[in-house]
Amino acid sequence: MQKVFDTYGEYYDIFYSDKDYEKECDFIEKIFKSCSAKPVKSILDAGCGTGGHSILLARRGYKVSGIDASRVMINRARGKSKGHNTGLTFQVSDIRKFDLQKRFDACISMFAVLDYVTETDDILKALGNIRRHLRPSSIFTFDFWNGLAVLRILPSDRVKIIEKGRKRVIRTVHPEMDALHHICKSHYHVLETQGGKILNEFKETHVVRYFFPQEIAHYLDDAGFELVKFCPFLSLNGRVDENEWNVMAIARARG
Ligand SMILES: C[S@@+](CC[C@H](N)C(=O)[O-])C[C@H]1O[C@@H](n2cnc3c(N)ncnc32)[C@H](O)[C@@H]1O
Missing domain, CATH: 2.20.25.110 (S-adenosyl-L-methionine-dependent methyltransferases)
Incomplete structure (x- = not known):
């Protein structure tokens, strides 16, 4: 895998200090409420970075496991969450080959994590792994660069x-x-x-x-997910077209 988010990881929270993680967590919770058939209690944060979403979601009462391939990012996440959260764990793992030996009610993968997986085989491995960590009908949501x-x-x-x-x-x-x-x-x-x-x-x-929405629909289906919808990032009822660079995919684990 490309070696990224090492030196860059040391500066990550500075580069993105203007990113509104609270607002993004509101959006994630809105997705859970409107698209999940059952209440979400446990969340897998795949590619959690420095814990921007994991820590806030744990504070909101969810049990969160964050995984990320970068040790620098995970160390930062652990440092930021020290003494603050219960029900929150961080682990260095690659989404293409992790095995946490547990299943979750939902998985999030935020801020272009999937875009960093550039080979089609690897994307299928990552989606398959995520599916194996979800219970039937659990929600999986992630954003991606829209090729259109x-x-x-x-x-x-x-x-x-x-x-x-x-x-x-x-x-x-x-x-x-x-x-x-x-x-x-x-x-x-x-x-x-x-x-x-x-x-x-x-x-x-x-x-x-970058991915084309129909490509993502195909990969999700292949990995055992049913596509619920695509929407623009932070706009659950918006329309996806060639003007939307960041698109959110919302899928449900078939089971
Ligand atoms: C732009 S950052 C997003 C981090 C976090 N989700 C956020 O919203 O702040 C992308 C993250 O994906 C992680 N990543 C990329 N490829 C990965 C892989 N194969 N397995 C696990 N994490 C990966 C990187 O290490 C990085 O932390």
Whole structure:
């Protein structure tokens, strides 16, 4: 697997300090309430990162197991949750080959986790594993880069500057498309400075795959899921078309 979220992982919570995890958890709970036939008590967070959703959902009373391939991300999640949550565990595991020996009422996989699984065989393995960890009729929901929008809008160079006290973190990203394989390579360059001095500098390339909704529907079916619906990210009743870059898939485990 590509080695990402190591150095990048050290800066992850700085890069995404403007991400509204409370609002995203409201959306996840809305999905559970409107699409799950039974109350959700236990959640698998597949690709939990630094625990943004896991920790908040555990605080809201769910039993949450977070797994992630990056030790750096899991260590951060453990550090952030220390002393705060019961019913919350974090483990370094790859979604393509994990076995927690238990089943959950729901699985979430948020912020493009599936896009990092770029080979079709691996996607099928990851979805199959997730299915094995769910009880019949459990909900599985995740967001993905929508190929319809990616090819129409096309990724572009971007710069993000985050001020952190006297420090400044500048992240630039240069995308490189490989449309034949539904791949975008995001070449990140990060500079941390203070008073004009460079404190740290690194580069990291994230290879992500974008998916077409009908492709996802097919993979879900193959892995033992029934598609409930696609919707735009954070808009349960919205319409998915070529303008929606981030699309949410909601599926139910057949059983
Ligand atoms: C953009 S981050 C999202 C993290 C978190 N879900 C959030 O919303 O903040 C993508 C995460 O997917 C994880 N990931 C990528 N491929 C993975 C795999 N095969 N197995 C487990 N985790 C994976 C990365 O380590 C990273 O933490």
